[in-house]
Amino acid sequence: MIGRHRHLIGLEPLSREEIVGVLQLAISMKEVLRRPIKKVPTLRGKAVVNLFFEASTRTRTSFETAAKILSADALNWTSASSSVTKGETLVDTARNIEAMHPDVLVIRHPAGGAPQLVADHVSCAVVSAGDGAHEHPSQGLLDLYTLAEHFSGVRGKAVGEKGAAPNFGSIAGKTIAIVGDVSHSRVARSDLHGFTKLGARVRVCGPPTMIPQGMETLGATVHYQLREAVEGADAVVMLRIQHERIGDPLIPGTREYSKFWGLNEKKAAEWLTPGCVILHPGPVNRGVELAPEVADGARSVILDQVENGVAIRMAILYLLAGGAQGAHTSAAEGAARS
Amino acid sequence: MNGETIFIEGGRVIDPASGTDGVRTVVLRDGRIAEVAERWERPRDVRAIDARGRWVVPGLVDLHVHLREPGQEYKETVETGARAAVAGGFTAVCAMPNTSPVNDNASVTELMLARAAAAGLARVYPVGCISRGLKGEELAEYGELKSAGCVALSDDGKPVTSSALMRRALEYARAFELPVTVHEEDLGLVGKGVMNEGPTATRLGLKGIPTASEEVMVLRDIALAELTGGRLHVAHLSSAGSVRAVRDAKRRGLRVSAEATPHHLTLTDEDVARSRYDTSFKMNPPLRSAADVRAVREGLADGTIDCIATDHAPHSAVEKDLEFEAAANGIVGLETAFAVCLALVREGALSETRLVEAFTIAAARAFGLPGGTLARGAPADVAILDPGLTWRCDPGRFRSKGRNSPWKDALLVGRCTHTLVGGRLVHELDRGEP
Amino acid sequence: MNSDGIERALKRMAREIVERARGGELAIVGIRRGGVHLAERLRRDLEEATGQELPLGTLDIALYRDDLSERASAPVVGPTDIRFSVTGKTIVLVDDVLYTGRTVRAALDELVDFGRPRRVLLAVLVDRGGRELPIAPDMVGARLEVPEAEQVEVQLVEAGAAEDQVIVKPRGNA
Numbered sequence: 001m002i003g004r005h006r007h008l009i010g011l012e013p014l015s016r017e018e019i020v021g022v023l024q025l026a027i028s029m030k031e032v033l034r035r036p037i038k039k040v041p042t043l044r045g046k047a048v049v050n051l052f053f054e055a056s057t058r059t060r061t062s063f064e065t066a067a068k069i070l071s072a073d074a075l076n077w078t079s080a081s082s083s084v085t086k087g088e089t090l091v092d093t094a095r096n097i098e099a100m101h102p103d104v105l106v107i108r109h110p111a112g113g114a115p116q117l118v119a120d121h122v123s124c125a126v127v128s129a130g131d132g133a134h135e136h137p138s139q140g141l142l143d144l145y146t147l148a149e150h151f152s153g154v155r156g157k158a159v160g161e162k163g164a165a166p167n168f169g170s171i172a173g174k175t176i177a178i179v180g181d182v183s184h185s186r187v188a189r190s191d192l193h194g195f196t197k198l199g200a201r202v203r204v205c206g207p208p209t210m211i212p213q214g215m216e217t218l219g220a221t222v223h224y225q226l227r228e229a230v231e232g233a234d235a236v237v238m239l240r241i242q243h244e245r246i247g248d249p250l251i252p253g254t255r256e257y258s259k260f261w262g263l264n265e266k267k268a269a270e271w272l273t274p275g276c277v278i279l280h281p282g283p284v285n286r287g288v289e290l291a292p293e294v295a296d297g298a299r300s301v302i303l304d305q306v307e308n309g310v311a312i313r314m315a316i317l318y319l320l321a322g323g324a325q326g327a328h329t330s331a332a333e334g335a336a337r338s
Numbered sequence: 339m340n341g342e343t344i345f346i347e348g349g350r351v352i353d354p355a356s357g358t359d360g361v362r363t364v365v366l367r368d369g370r371i372a373e374v375a376e377r378w379e380r381p382r383d384v385r386a387i388d389a390r391g392r393w394v395v396p397g398l399v400d401l402h403v404h405l406r407e408p409g410q411e412y413k414e415t416v417e418t419g420a421r422a423a424v425a426g427g428f429t430a431v432c433a434m435p436n437t438s439p440v441n442d443n444a445s446v447t448e449l450m451l452a453r454a455a456a457a458g459l460a461r462v463y464p465v466g467c468i469s470r471g472l473k474g475e476e477l478a479e480y481g482e483l484k485s486a487g488c489v490a491l492s493d494d495g496k497p498v499t500s501s502a503l504m505r506r507a508l509e510y511a512r513a514f515e516l517p518v519t520v521h522e523e524d525l526g527l528v529g530k531g532v533m534n535e536g537p538t539a540t541r542l543g544l545k546g547i548p549t550a551s552e553e554v555m556v557l558r559d560i561a562l563a564e565l566t567g568g569r570l571h572v573a574h575l576s577s578a579g580s581v582r583a584v585r586d587a588k589r590r591g592l593r594v595s596a597e598a599t600p601h602h603l604t605l606t607d608e609d610v611a612r613s614r615y616d617t618s619f620k621m622n623p624p625l626r627s628a629a630d631v632r633a634v635r636e637g638l639a640d641g642t643i644d645c646i647a648t649d650h651a652p653h654s655a656v657e658k659d660l661e662f663e664a665a666a667n668g669i670v671g672l673e674t675a676f677a678v679c680l681a682l683v684r685e686g687a688l689s690e691t692r693l694v695e696a697f698t699i700a701a702a703r704a705f706g707l708p709g710g711t712l713a714r715g716a717p718a719d720v721a722i723l724d725p726g727l728t729w730r731c732d733p734g735r736f737r738s739k740g741r742n743s744p745w746k747d748a749l750l751v752g753r754c755t756h757t758l759v760g761g762r763l764v765h766e767l768d769r770g771e772p
Numbered sequence: 773m774n775s776d777g778i779e780r781a782l783k784r785m786a787r788e789i790v791e792r793a794r795g796g797e798l799a800i801v802g803i804r805r806g807g808v809h810l811a812e813r814l815r816r817d818l819e820e821a822t823g824q825e826l827p828l829g830t831l832d833i834a835l836y837r838d839d840l841s842e843r844a845s846a847p848v849v850g851p852t853d854i855r856f857s858v859t860g861k862t863i864v865l866v867d868d869v870l871y872t873g874r875t876v877r878a879a880l881d882e883l884v885d886f887g888r889p890r891r892v893l894l895a896v897l898v899d900r901g902g903r904e905l906p907i908a909p910d911m912v913g914a915r916l917e918v919p920e921a922e923q924v925e926v927q928l929v930e931a932g933a934a935e936d937q938v939i940v941k942p943r944g945n946a
Contacts, residue, residue: 001845001846012541025849027851028832028834028835028849028850028851028852029849031851031852031853032835032852035885035886036885036886036887037885037886039885040835040836040882040885041835041836041881042834042835042836042837042840043840045841070835089659089660090660090661091659091660109661111661111662111663111664112542112543112544112615112662112663113542113543113544113614113615113661113662113663114661116614116615117615117660117661117662120614131543132543132544132663133543133544133545134542134543134544135543165851183540186543189540189541189543212539212540212546213535213536213537213539213540213546214536214537214538214539214540214541215540217537218537218540218541318835318846318849319846321846322840322843322845322846322847
């Protein structure tokens with residue numbers, strides 16, 4: 001359980017406390033990640049199925065790594081090897097997988113709402129690994145973790161050390177810009193919910209064709225000029241420009257996009273405050289939204305995001321796979337003591 | 339028709355066409371309304387229906403239903419659809435032509451009518467295609483369709499994308515005095531949209547359909563109605579801009595009418611979020627914003643929108659138990675329409691008289707259908723409605739084969755208890771079924 | 773057991789550890805949460821006794837529990853902090869109360885995931901009996917016979933108690 005929730009479909013339904021609960025747990029998970037033997041037995045005998053209807057090597061690998069470190073059995077079911085192409089519906093597929101008794105179903109799907117549909121039809125816990133342009137909750141959480149590490153000045157310190165734990169209150173009051181194709185981005189939505197719930201001010205920026213309606217109602221300010229969005233920001237999340245959007249016709253081409261909404265070293269040096277860091281959900285289109293010098297530069301926390309992603313996903317799996325439905329808590333608590 | 343005489347006694351008769359509103363006895367004889375009087379002596383052996391505490395209204399008329407026969411009988415048949423109709427108080431329904439094969443020729447029209455006659459429930463009025471094969475390329479044979487029994491023309495489910503074809507349809511239909519009823523959407527603007535464009539679609543990450551996609555077509559067709567003098571009927575109007583356009587067209591004296599559905603009068607796009615992507619909230623046009631719903635209600639109240647039509651669109655789990663974006667559009671509505679719209683009266687958005695009018699005479703007039711009134715000599719099509727009956731909507735008990743209702747499990751107030759078509763009792767609510 | 777009793781017990785345990793470690797390279801590891809403050813006190817006593825600085829660590833055994841599937845929700849995980857190599861050292865594992873032995877089993881499993889100690893000694897302030905696993909302490913502050921319906925609680929000033937004491941009370945109103 002994550003607070004009141006059996007599933008993780010998005011960050012929108014989570015309270016601030018529930019989000020911080022996952023982040024807090026990720027501190028311990030990150031410590032496990034850095035041990036000489038990167039394995040704990042906690043989810044031994046539990047099965048995690050990664051049900052991916054979209055190619056996503058990094059997210060799938062991250063969930064798979066997280067499951068394995070926790071000693072769960074991770075099984076991958078990708079659309080290429082499934083019977084989806086033979087006309088089986090998503091509900092059928094989910095029920096078939098459920099018949100194999102997984103404890104957690106991690107699902108990536110091109111349709112917004114697909115994880116919810118699956119959750120409505122199966123009894124195991126469901127984790128969204130990204131659905132359409134809806135949400136990508138684990139990405140939102142790992143971005144929060146990465147930002148908190150930076151804002152509390154603990155980047156690079158040994159985990160477990162006293163004073164080395166990120167303080168998640170440090171996000172409050174910060175200004176974070178999200179730049180790119182917000183309309184098609186599930187990362188943008190999860191980030192927006194997570195950032196605002198933890199008290200940050202959020203600016204979204206991109207060509208007007210890529211900014212969907214209602215951003216203000218979600219608590220963000222809208223900017224069409226990159227400079228206006230990133231100046232004075234404490235962090236900038238650069239979104240990936242997907243090639244299929246070009247000529248959609250949302251933008252005329254990558255060259256113009258890069259010129260007006262891409263971030264290069266010159267713009268970074270002139271417009272960003274010295275402490276401003278750059279996040280990117282990956283994979284980076286080098287030279288389009290981010291110049292290589294910026295992606296690999298001192299401001300980039302992109303690799304921190306990858307490492308923290310594993311810790312966050314360990315925390316999610318632990319909370320959702322751990323615990324049996326309907327077990328007698330009090331009896332178990334007693335037997336477990338000393 | 340049936341020669342039996344039936345007295346409906348003690349009910350409140352609301353018949354906007356004749357201006358009646360009060361407790362009356364309605365006498366049905368030989369399939370017609372024989373009398374509507376404050377007191378009428380009932381002979382001993384004559385059958386009576388006790389309607390005390392209920393409304394006695396003309397049988398409801400629905401200009402827009404999908405009966406799925408021929409071709410998709412697993413979703414609905416003329417018989418099950420007609421059964422759902424009379425259960426909801428509807429005595430006449432207009433069946434859209436997007437069947438398989440489509441209703442663009444007399445043989446399909448005749449088949450629908452034969453099935454309806456065999457069922458002997460609601461009156462079924464087929465609507466013929468605007469374009470042959472619903473392809474939007476050439477005109478269907480309106481003369482043949484009219485002779486076979488079609489009462490209007492529509493390519494429902496699809497817009498007529500060619501302005502030139504639409505112009506010719508409005509012109510050619512004049513020869514047969516057939517209204518042309520249009521499903522308005524600019525497919526380019528709709529794109530891959532699956533719900534109303536706006537903050538809710540943004541939150542849900544679903545592609546949006548802007549209201550402008552409907553409005554540009556409504557405005558185009560009003561211009562074409564003006565050009566041709568044709569009879570334009572705008573189906574399932576959903577946006578504030580469309581209401582404005584129709585209001586303006588009517589003010590200018592054009593022959594334009596419009597309908598709105600119970601769902602566009604009561605539900606908003608936020609219900610898609612509240613229901614967590616429930617595909618029973620997916621239809622076309624999509625549920626719009628609260629501001630649009632307000633405008634549609636105002637349009638219905640002031641007569642800009644003539645009538646209420648359900649757009650009853652049964653689907654099976656095969657089409658609905660899917661990802662929101664993959665699911666079929668449409669919901670069933672015949673068995674819930676009265677209760678859903680009665681809420682508008684409770685909320686003060688509509689008078690009781692206007693509600694009954696929008697369900698009966700206003701609809702009948704839009705397509706030139708008989709009925710819609712309890713005037714002496716009119717067909718004995720009557721619905722008895724209990725405005726206080728509270729019931730739990732259980733789609734499992736629908737007469738329709740469709741279970742795709744956004745009101746599943748909702749507590750509804752108002753229900754049809756008796757329906758008479760041509761003086762024959764074709765529906766009576768089971769006492770065990772509240 | 774009062775403050776003085778606890779103080780004396782720890783001093784005695786420290787002496788026993790020095791004796792038993794016999795020149796091995798010592799390190800102290802407290803089991804969260806009850807063993808952490810006791811481990812700190814033991815280290816102080818041991819450093820006084822040996823005149824050497826000793827590494828101190830903390831283990832949180834939540835991820836090594838054997839009852840995850842029997843619980844309604846996943847147990848809270850606290851920080852584990854072992855920032856020295858355990859390989860070759862004599863590790864003194866410290867907890868407040870020894871009961872079923874399951875916590876110590878989990879702690880041993882976790883400890884060996886950090887390396888291969890030369891030896892592990894178990895020091896507990898209270899052994900209340902009731903073992904469910906073949907585990908025995910090396911150093912014990914006090915042995916108490918406590919019925920199953922009751923629980924032993926070690927209260928320390930570091931954890932916010934008014935004074936150090938060991939109390940026995942009915943289970944369930946912790």
